[in-house]
Amino acid sequence: MLTLDKLRITQDDFALEADFRIAPGARVAVLGPSGAGKSTLLTTIAGFLAPHSGRVLWAGEDITPAAPGERPLSILFQDQNLFPHLSVSQNLGLGISPRPRLSAQERARIERALDRVGLSGLGARKPAALSGGQQGRVALARCLLRAKPLLLLDEPFAALGPALKAEMLALVAEIAREQGTAVLMVSHDPSDALALCPETVLVAEGRAHPPRPTAALLADPPPALAAYLGPHAGP
Numbered sequence: 001m002l003t004l005d006k007l008r009i010t011q012d013d014f015a016l017e018a019d020f021r022i023a024p025g026a027r028v029a030v031l032g033p034s035g036a037g038k039s040t041l042l043t044t045i046a047g048f049l050a051p052h053s054g055r056v057l058w059a060g061e062d063i064t065p066a067a068p069g070e071r072p073l074s075i076l077f078q079d080q081n082l083f084p085h086l087s088v089s090q091n092l093g094l095g096i097s098p099r100p101r102l103s104a105q106e107r108a109r110i111e112r113a114l115d116r117v118g119l120s121g122l123g124a125r126k127p128a129a130l131s132g133g134q135q136g137r138v139a140l141a142r143c144l145l146r147a148k149p150l151l152l153l154d155e156p157f158a159a160l161g162p163a164l165k166a167e168m169l170a171l172v173a174e175i176a177r178e179q180g181t182a183v184l185m186v187s188h189d190p191s192d193a194l195a196l197c198p199e200t201v202l203v204a205e206g207r208a209h210p211p212r213p214t215a216a217l218l219a220d221p222p223p224a225l226a227a228y229l230g231p232h233a234g235p
């Protein structure tokens, strides 16, 4: 359970409040106008930005002071952050061990994760020798290996094109279901939210609202969301 307890985040004259919970294993979209604070919310949950006040809790434990690497979560941003000079396997190895030489067991785990995301046999390649979709799969394999109970997605597949993006989102959903991972996913596309996330957090007008059923929210959007979605939007 992720709890945002009277969280108030400020950056210069920008302020955002959040006070709600995300259940274990829930898949929740984060929708709202550009500049409303969606990325800021995820950045704060991830620990890269300290809130002005309030707390972030996981399973009842206050993780507000914890460094990003100590938090029970993985993050997938649009820039997949693969090290260009390392092979795919070495990039994945960094996710499970800081040591450069991996054990046979660790290498086997990496092979299994590559297999799971459809990249069997590509471990020796450098990221530059992979397509955008394949790089996305490597980043997903890294999250898989870390096996954290919360996955934060900030439009990681936006550059991929609709078919590939849908495929990647389906893979995320499948893996999240298998591992019981809760997913918080920023998106600009309501159809992504509908496809992957039964619930949605609306971020608008200085507030990240408690999750609501996605279909109901999109069928009857509050004014700030309706203005953002435009006149022709609808599930």
Ligand SMILES: Nc1ncnc2c1ncn2[C@@H]1O[C@H](COP(=O)(O)OP(=O)(O)OP(=O)(O)O)[C@@H](O)[C@H]1O
Pocket: 011, 012, 014, 032, 033, 034, 035, 036, 037, 038, 039, 040, 041
């Ligand atoms: N480092 C920063 N310093 C000051 N203000 C910032 C900083 N980063 C972001 N902001 C401001 O915080 C607000 C929220 O930005 P954020 O990127 O979280 O919005 P968003 O909803 O993710 O937008 P988008 O959908 O366009 O990505 C914006 O008004 C932005 O200008």
